Amino acid sequence: MQLRPEHDIFFANLESAHAPHVESRRFDPLAPVRAIGLVALLLLDHLIGILHLFGQTPLDSLDLLRHPSRGPWREISASIYRSGTEALGITAAVGCLIGVTLSYLSSEQLRSFGADTFIVNILGLGIVRELGPMICAVLVAGRSGSAITAQLGVMRVTEELDALPVMGIPYTVRLILPKVIALAVAVPLLVLWTSAVALIGGAFSAQLQLGMSMTQFMLGLPAAVPTINLWLGVGKGVVFGALIALVACHFGLRIQPNTESLGAGTTRSVVTSITVVILADAVFAIIYFDVGISLT
Amino acid sequence: MSQDEPDVQVVPGGQGGKRSEGGQHKPGGQGGHEGDPVIEVSGLWTVFGDNVVHRDLELTVMPGEVVSLVGGSGSGKTTLMRQILGLEHPHRGSIKVFGIPLLGSHPLLLRKIRRRWGVLSQEGALYSALPVFENIVLPLRELRAFDEGFIHDMVMLKLDMVDIERRHAWKMPADLSGGMIKRIALARALVLEPELLFLDEPTAGLDPDRSESFVKLIQSL
Numbered sequence: 001m002q003l004r005p006e007h008d009i010f011f012a013n014l015e016s017a018h019a020p021h022v023e024s025r026r027f028d029p030l031a032p033v034r035a036i037g038l039v040a041l042l043l044l045d046h047l048i049g050i051l052h053l054f055g056q057t058p059l060d061s062l063d064l065l066r067h068p069s070r071g072p073w074r075e076i077s078a079s080i081y082r083s084g085t086e087a088l089g090i091t092a093a094v095g096c097l098i099g100v101t102l103s104y105l106s107s108e109q110l111r112s113f114g115a116d117t118f119i120v121n122i123l124g125l126g127i128v129r130e131l132g133p134m135i136c137a138v139l140v141a142g143r144s145g146s147a148i149t150a151q152l153g154v155m156r157v158t159e160e161l162d163a164l165p166v167m168g169i170p171y172t173v174r175l176i177l178p179k180v181i182a183l184a185v186a187v188p189l190l191v192l193w194t195s196a197v198a199l200i201g202g203a204f205s206a207q208l209q210l211g212m213s214m215t216q217f218m219l220g221l222p223a224a225v226p227t228i229n230l231w232l233g234v235g236k237g238v239v240f241g242a243l244i245a246l247v248a249c250h251f252g253l254r255i256q257p258n259t260e261s262l263g264a265g266t267t268r269s270v271v272t273s274i275t276v277v278i279l280a281d282a283v284f285a286i287i288y289f290d291v292g293i294s295l296t
Numbered sequence: 297m298s299q300d301e302p303d304v305q306v307v308p309g310g311q312g313g314k315r316s317e318g319g320q321h322k323p324g325g326q327g328g329h330e331g332d333p334v335i336e337v338s339g340l341w342t343v344f345g346d347n348v349v350h351r352d353l354e355l356t357v358m359p360g361e362v363v364s365l366v367g368g369s370g371s372g373k374t375t376l377m378r379q380i381l382g383l384e385h386p387h388r389g390s391i392k393v394f395g396i397p398l399l400g401s402h403p404l405l406l407r408k409i410r411r412r413w414g415v416l417s418q419e420g421a422l423y424s425a426l427p428v429f430e431n432i433v434l435p436l437r438e439l440r441a442f443d444e445g446f447i448h449d450m451v452m453l454k455l456d457m458v459d460i461e462r463r464h465a466w467k468m469p470a471d472l473s474g475g476m477i478k479r480i481a482l483a484r485a486l487v488l489e490p491e492l493l494f495l496d497e498p499t500a501g502l503d504p505d506r507s508e509s510f511v512k513l514i515q516s517l
């Protein structure tokens with residue numbers, strides 16, 4: 001057997017090679033501090049990015065109002081269809097199940113206190129004010145938020161994202177604004193729909209558990225749940241929808257042109273938008289803590 | 297693994313340099329003043345980690361000129377084009393297009409420059425969500441100065457120019473071959489009658505016949 005000269009060199013190198021140098025891990029007392037600092041900087045970076053998009057939206061909307069005939073109306077209606085109409089089934093299914101479960105658990109408790117009629121208050125307030133908007137937001141973040149991030153990410157990979165500004169077309173108007181508008185329109189409508197279905201599911205369950213007829217339940221609703229709660233739910237829907245769209249677009253634009261970044265970015269987008277929605281919900285709860293809760 | 301400077305060569309157009317793979321051809325506008333450079337790149341440095349891609353690069357393109365950049369794969373041709381297009385920023389040096397510096401100019405001014413050039417990127421970068429017709433129409437629609445009839449005629453004219461049959465106009469880019477996508481992307485780059493045309497590896501991925509006619513087409517512009 002003969003060795004070619006380059007192979008000789010290779011084996012010579014092998015022989016002379018030292019054992020791989022393992023860097024001994026020294027205790028670094030500042031490591032946690034550094035890690036926290038890095039996370040804080042990363043958060044700040046994302047926050048600035050999202051604020052940037054958020055600030056761009058009213059400017060682009062102004063442009064839209066000034067030249068309504070040039071608007072990306074087709075993109076907006078397509079997005080509303082995709083994130084709203086196509087989500088009717090899943091939001092109804094989840095809403096109904098939550099309504100039934102909540103009603104079942106509460107009626108067990110209420111019956112032991114003989115406070116059967118309060119099922120209307122618990123379900124009405126809980127669903128219209130909190131659960132309806134929340135369920136919708138989580139589902140939309142999972143369905144449409146991930147889709148938006150992935151779409152923008154793929155456009156980055158295929159360089160479609162670069163082609164727009166090069167042609168002198170601002171991509172915020174074509175790509176971001178339609179999605180923000182679409183979700184801000186679609187999510188509040190979904191909130192109404194989900195709350196309605198959840199209430200029907202809850203009423204049905206109450207009928208089985210407590211023998212309270214559906215008509216009795218529905219007639220009791222207006223007194224138990226002031227109308228302002230409905231508006232609060234719809235308002236939350238608008239805010240949550242816009243937030244999900246902004247977060248999803250932000251992470252989509254940040255995706256690097258490789259497949260791994262695409263997967264990681266989509267995951268991060270969904271997790272962040274759900275977190276942001278929960279934070280926004282807490283803010284709503286603090287601001288409107290004495291609005292629409294009648295204590296009679 | 298730093299690369300040496302002469303990796304990217306600037307070859308005056310019209311000669312053999314044109315057909316070499318990996319060229320960018322930039323026919324300047326006919327109407328420009330003689331003497332005002334269309335593109336001015338000076339003292340350009342691009343560094344990725346320890347990989348020096350451009351070392352003090354100078355490039356001036358005059359109106360009416362066709363310039364080819366020739367260099368091996370990975371020598372920084374695409375990067376240079378992206379920098380001139382304003383998609384990436386060099387580490388040092390200045391780039392002026394139509395006499396306007398890319399860095400520090402008002403966005404509206406930059407948008408105006410962008411309507412005066414046409415770009416064919418390496419992969420074509422057609423919008424996969426839009427059919428061929430809508431893709432070519434994109435830059436026209438943005439100007440919004442034309443009626444639908446004119447737009448239709450214009451698109452068909454450009455499709456003829458790049459030798460794409462009209463029946464393909466309503467297909468989606470995913471249903472077309474790489475070479476066809478490239479030619480459609482050229483049609484999109486030409487639709488605004490640009491004064492400045494950037495072509496990144498225009499003949500890569502084309503069959504020899506088409507590649508020949510592609511070069512003829514570019515010469516005829």
Ligand SMILES: Nc1ncnc2c1ncn2[C@@H]1O[C@H](COP(=O)(O)OP(=O)(O)O)[C@@H](O)[C@H]1O
Binds near residue numbers: 344369370371
């Ligand atoms: N975003 C980037 N990060 C790191 N290196 C890059 C990046 N973009 C380009 N490069 C490097 O720059 C060099 C030139 O790339 P490119 O301009 O695409 O070459 P080509 O002449 O084939 O078009 C390559 O060595 C590539 O590795």
Ligand SMILES: [Mg+2]
Binds near residue numbers: 370373375496497
């Ligand atoms: Mg290249």
